[in-house]
Amino acid sequence: MDTKVPEKLHVDAFELRFADISEVSLSQLQALSMSVGWPHRSQDWQHLRDVGRGFVALDEIGRVSGSTMWFPHGENFATFGMLITAPRLQTNGAAEWLVKRMLEECHHERIRLNATRAARRICATFGFMPKQTVFQCQGEILSVPQAADIRQGLDLRRLECSDLDVVTALDEPAFGTRRYEHLKRLFESSICYGLYDGGRLMAYSMRRRFGRGHVVGPVVAYCEEDAIAVVHPHVVAHVGSFLRLDTHFGAGPFGSFIQQSGMSVFDAVTTMVSSESALYGGPSTGAPIVFALASQSFG
Numbered sequence: 001m002d003t004k005v006p007e008k009l010h011v012d013a014f015e016l017r018f019a020d021i022s023e024v025s026l027s028q029l030q031a032l033s034m035s036v037g038w039p040h041r042s043q044d045w046q047h048l049r050d051v052g053r054g055f056v057a058l059d060e061i062g063r064v065s066g067s068t069m070w071f072p073h074g075e076n077f078a079t080f081g082m083l084i085t086a087p088r089l090q091t092n093g094a095a096e097w098l099v100k101r102m103l104e105e106c107h108h109e110r111i112r113l114n115a116t117r118a119a120r121r122i123c124a125t126f127g128f129m130p131k132q133t134v135f136q137c138q139g140e141i142l143s144v145p146q147a148a149d150i151r152q153g154l155d156l157r158r159l160e161c162s163d164l165d166v167v168t169a170l171d172e173p174a175f176g177t178r179r180y181e182h183l184k185r186l187f188e189s190s191i192c193y194g195l196y197d198g199g200r201l202m203a204y205s206m207r208r209r210f211g212r213g214h215v216v217g218p219v220v221a222y223c224e225e226d227a228i229a230v231v232h233p234h235v236v237a238h239v240g241s242f243l244r245l246d247t248h249f250g251a252g253p254f255g256s257f258i259q260q261s262g263m264s265v266f267d268a269v270t271t272m273v274s275s276e277s278a279l280y281g282g283p284s285t286g287a288p289i290v291f292a293l294a295s296q297s298f299g
């Protein structure tokens, strides 16, 4: 950015100043996300801080009134997330101030984010282009929808840490960049399944505790059939409990499988990118595809 972002901002009767997100307590961050109806537990914020960086906006008496984060994924690539302004201070320019400060600090050329309806216009003013809809599917699993048998010769099994390198290799063309550190951190807190064709990994899925229950993601596969195969065991494990999955697939076999299980579309956000080079890999290239996001912030 050409102009320096002011260190202080007058918002209504308040004066806000920046602080590094690592300087405030997890309970303050949780209170902020709760104020906008987001379900993050303190452990979820811890995970975000383990792999990301960010700023908070503090008022004169040290209350956390806003936040923004970015998550470096390898060289020249980052995802943005956790942009929040406390409801009492909204529509006064605080989010714009936070994003400007973040862009000043984050020099990645390729940036991807998932914008809520409230944030879409702000992100567009910074040059982010809308590309895809993400369907936030969630709910109590009612039953396990009928799924086709796993393709002959393929083997579905729990993944171990020793599978992390092949998971990273399958994931890279789908996600758009190598995200080893993120996948490693996710692995530590997830139950993971892989679909193998002999020694070749064809699909993988992860499931971890998050918010109100558990979230399934990331999920990467070459085709919808394989994506369903690796999500199936997570759905089976959660009959009667809350599960969430964020996907670009609102219809078709995968979208139908998710929604018929009880995870209905709760909300939709928009994947936006700073340049075409920040896009996900696409089905047209014959490369693997991201069927479920790790989270809206991680992409």
Ligand SMILES: CC(C)(COP(=O)(O)OP(=O)(O)OC[C@H]1O[C@@H](n2cnc3c(N)ncnc32)[C@H](O)[C@@H]1OP(=O)(O)O)[C@@H](O)C(=O)NCCC(=O)NCCS
Binding pocket: 036, 081, 082, 083, 084, 085, 086, 089, 090, 091, 092, 093, 094, 095, 096, 097, 114, 115, 116, 117, 118, 119, 121, 122
């Ligand atoms: C999205 C969110 C962060 C926006 O925060 P905010 O502080 O209200 O954002 P800003 O004030 O910078 O901008 C919001 C709007 O107010 C307008 N605005 C800013 N200052 C203004 C002022 N002084 N008077 C009138 N309008 C103003 C902006 O132009 C913007 O309008 P637009 O949405 O039409 O582009 C906030 O609504 C929020 O926390 N929502 C819930 C969580 C969420 O959705 N986060 C986004 C994740 S991607």
